[in-house]
Amino acid sequence: MRRKIEAFIFDLDGVLTDTAEYHYQSWKLLCKEQGIPFDRKINEKLRGVSRRKSLEIILGDQKVSPGKFSEMLERKNNYYRESIKNISKKDLFPGVEKVLEELKGKGIKLALGSSSKNARPVIEGLGVKDFFEAIADGNSVEKAKPAPDIFLFAAEKLGVVPENCVVVEDAEAGIEAALTAGMFVVGIGPWERVGKSHIHFPEIGKINLDEIFARF
Ligand code: BG6
Numbered sequence: 001m002r003r004k005i006e007a008f009i010f011d012l013d014g015v016l017t018d019t020a021e022y023h024y025q026s027w028k029l030l031c032k033e034q035g036i037p038f039d040r041k042i043n044e045k046l047r048g049v050s051r052r053k054s055l056e057i058i059l060g061d062q063k064v065s066p067g068k069f070s071e072m073l074e075r076k077n078n079y080y081r082e083s084i085k086n087i088s089k090k091d092l093f094p095g096v097e098k099v100l101e102e103l104k105g106k107g108i109k110l111a112l113g114s115s116s117k118n119a120r121p122v123i124e125g126l127g128v129k130d131f132f133e134a135i136a137d138g139n140s141v142e143k144a145k146p147a148p149d150i151f152l153f154a155a156e157k158l159g160v161v162p163e164n165c166v167v168v169e170d171a172e173a174g175i176e177a178a179l180t181a182g183m184f185v186v187g188i189g190p191w192e193r194v195g196k197s198h199i200h201f202p203e204i205g206k207i208n209l210d211e212i213f214a215r216f
């Protein structure tokens with residue numbers, strides 16, 4: 001059967017809002033306290049990656065006890081929760097609502113597909129929760145991105161086959177997850193990062209839906 005776009009699944013952090021920066025700042029503070037080297041270059045490896053996996057990447061060969069590991073995860077999350085406390089519509093990237101409205105107008109189903117366990121409070125704060133018919137977040141599946149599970153879960157909740165879904169992602173791990181799920185991928189960000197996507201735009205406000213529909 002011919003493929004046809006029926007649904008769009010949006011990543012959250014770094015796609016709808018700049019929370020990717022808050023994740024970075026939270027890890028930076030934790031690492032500073034622990035005396036662990038950390039910079040934006042290491043941070044690029046964490047984009048779209050689960051909290052647990054992120055800390056494993058940061059620690060590298062450095063061993064810590066399971067208790068210490070959990071405590072560090074909790075501390076990072078507390079810093080992050082503090083930074084999203086006052087998140088509001090103003091924090092949406094420019095053009096996000098227009099894109100969501102245009103897609104709704106075309107009768108396209110919308111879902112969120114985020115690795116974050118904090119996705120719900122973030123989209124509530126941003127005031128865009130009602131756009132999404134399904135929410136797949138860090139609590140929905142066991143295997144985080146780059147596994148395809150989160151996007152497959154979202155598609156199933158929407159009742160749409162994966163081949164008819166478009167994923168909008170800013171992270172390499174997320175692009176890999178969506179490709180493995182058999183979905184069409186729109187990359188947001190620089191080519192060096194999102195080069196494996198089917199089509200890419202520098203920022204979400206620059207998305208051209210006609211181009212996506214034509215290329216699908
Ligand atoms: C992803 C972010 O969306 O969520 C990652 O890109 C983050 O940086 C991951 O580690 C998990 O988020 P949380 O809120 O569950 O720690």
Ligand code: MG
Nearest residue numbers: 011013014170
């Ligand atoms: Mg992201």
